Amino acid sequence: MTTATAVRSPLRSPQFRRVIAAEFISSVGTQMTTLALPWFVLMTSGSPARMGLVFLAQILPVPLLSMPAGLLVARWGARRVTIVGDLCSATLAATVPVLYVADLLPFWALLLIVAGIGCVASAYLSAQRMLLTETIDLDEGVVTAGNALFETATSTARLVGPAIAGFFIAQFGALNVLWIDAASFVVSAALLTGLPRRATTPQASSAHNMTEGVRYLFKDPVLRTMSLAALGYGTLMPVVLLALPVIAKSRYDADPHAAGWLLAAWGGGTALGTVVVARLARKISPPRLAAAGGVGAAVVLWLLPWDQPVTTLMLTVAASCMFLPGVTAPAVSLMMLRPPEHLRPHVFPVFGAAVFVASPIAYGVAGVLFEHLSVGTVLTAVAVGASLCALVLLNLVRRPGRP
Template identity: 80%
Template sequence: MKTAPDGSEKTATASSPLRSWQFRKVLTAEFITSLGTQMTTLALPWFVLTTSGSPARMGLVFLIQILPVPLLSMWAGLLVARWGPRRVTIVGDLANAVLVASVPALYLAEMLPFWALLVIVALIGCVASGYLSAQRVLLAEAIGSDEGAVTAGNALFETATSTARLIGPAGAGFLIAQFGALNVLWIDAASFALSAALLTGLPRRVPRPEAAAAHNMTEGVRYLLRDPVLRTMSLAALGYGALMPVVLLALPVMARTRYDSDPHVAGWLLSAWGGGTALGTLVVARLARRISPTRLAAWGGVGAAVALWFLPWDQPALTTALTVAAGCMFLPAVTAPAVALMTLRPPEHLRPHVVPVFGALVFTASPVAYAVAGVLFEQFAVGTVLAGVAVGASLCSLVLLSLVRTPAD
């Protein structure tokens, strides 16, 4: 045991999340599923884009997949409170394994019209509505309640995700060229099944009855709106939820329009996204105990805005990848503190309801962004659209800078 400055005792887990075997299991499961998902993130839109030639159809696939998340997030919070995050995550893993595998299976059987693909991705989105918030609550259970440790834990959690973003798309680009886009989805399906097997080893926790009360869903919204720090974080999150999907959608479009429809370039651009984020998460994990979450988020927003101003330029693929990596390097400094504050500031019985509301805010803008971005890329040059993203990111950074003068407690 260690002694905190106020004289209270802190567990070793609070000083180092990696000392918790439960955290290591959750982290490993996240890396495995993220690796498969990041391959799908390139493979599925690449399949739609190359077979239809339509960025709008590609955007529609993203839209349909993400739309259920904001619509169902608050009800998903009730499910997490009643079932517990462990059970929701395992069931979500198994459901995702079946749904993802059904895409190549139906394609091989020549039973995959475009509407059927949209139904499948919509169901994946329904699963994600509960899965995403359950993961974060499960993470907090594995770490404890120390603010610095939870911020560091969330940064390490994003390290696993971003490392998968670095490896997955590059590997997917190679595999797509060799075996075709849809065959890559088998790997994603297997990753979900393996994650479910890993998480079955976590201890069972009986959910508290008061945490599952339906009225807590409304109280979660009210708490989020009353708290000035969470309210400001949510406003910034809404902005990034609208902006970053446009950047993500721009990467395969740039590979197609600027770089001769080369899937390898598309893979490397997505890998640059993951590589920059991975580097940023490692830095945030080290800084989490030295800098307050609000200040860390503010300066992360400024750094991301500056980097995104270089992205609209027409440039070689290498410098585009470096620019993407630089912009994404600052994002964990925003997201890790935001998730930590959303998890720890509310009372424990409200956390399963505040976290999904925050997720709903992020994902509310994403479906609109994917739909609008697909149309914008058909009407305007990719550089013009990305210049608008840079303006929006600058505004988000100003919102986050207001937190520097707001106490975190």
């Protein structure tokens, strides 16, 4: 591991700042849609299961297409994939209100459009991270700090977006919020268009390297353990996210402002956590940082099942999410730096699949569970699962001879 004290901060790179700005702007629009679209379905149908299907349709393509998406990123380059993804996402987001105004938006059509957004995201997510590493020095501490700053932009958008969305939903209706999302993707594409192109390695797009990337991930003990923990959090945290609008509807008189503030608390806690992780990244090794984040998140998640005023619930949600960047930023930096350079475009999508593979099932099952069980019962099960994930990460730190 290299000491990063002499390496300049990622924020000194103008290219890195443009990537961060593009991520923040597009994420604000996305987070507004994250509240507006499920809220529209929940209010018009009254069914948490249908709301869960919307989340399911959006997230399902990510694990299914993550490996082919890695080949696409390796062949086209991260910059081109990200720009094309921005433009496709803008078009799909704008299609929803257009079809609704024309009275041509049955539920199955909405699911198809949302699935299209998920297909774009399957390549977009890994391309964004690869684009980030192209703008900073490939030092472990710097990349971890860069990923933490990247997540700061995303999580700050999670704070700002839902709060704004709650206001706009009450004033103009849920689907009109999607116009803002479409515009944010256009601005993001414009910011990334001027970035210098980076030559791609021809052999990186071969199926052989994809297979080698999978083998490397499962042979490396650190990456394998991180992927196992990521699989656990990929199962549990979507349940918490889906619970927030359900809680707003059942406990707080179906107030869209309450739903917005709960999702904003999710983003605010994550934003605070990313700032802390960015400062600690050069002082604490990624495995130890991930273990600390996992333990902290597990402890606070035990407070979520209790019935409480919306203010204290917001603080609890924020506190639980504050520890998550301590897990995700180190995991992403290790996935980017431990493999050989020619395998990195293939290892990271496999890791992304580990994160997202359980999410579609979690969204689908959670929607049904919330129709038959109390929210507190489901969230208690989430706290148990998070505690097991924390034990997995602690085992990585305590293992003798850890790489």
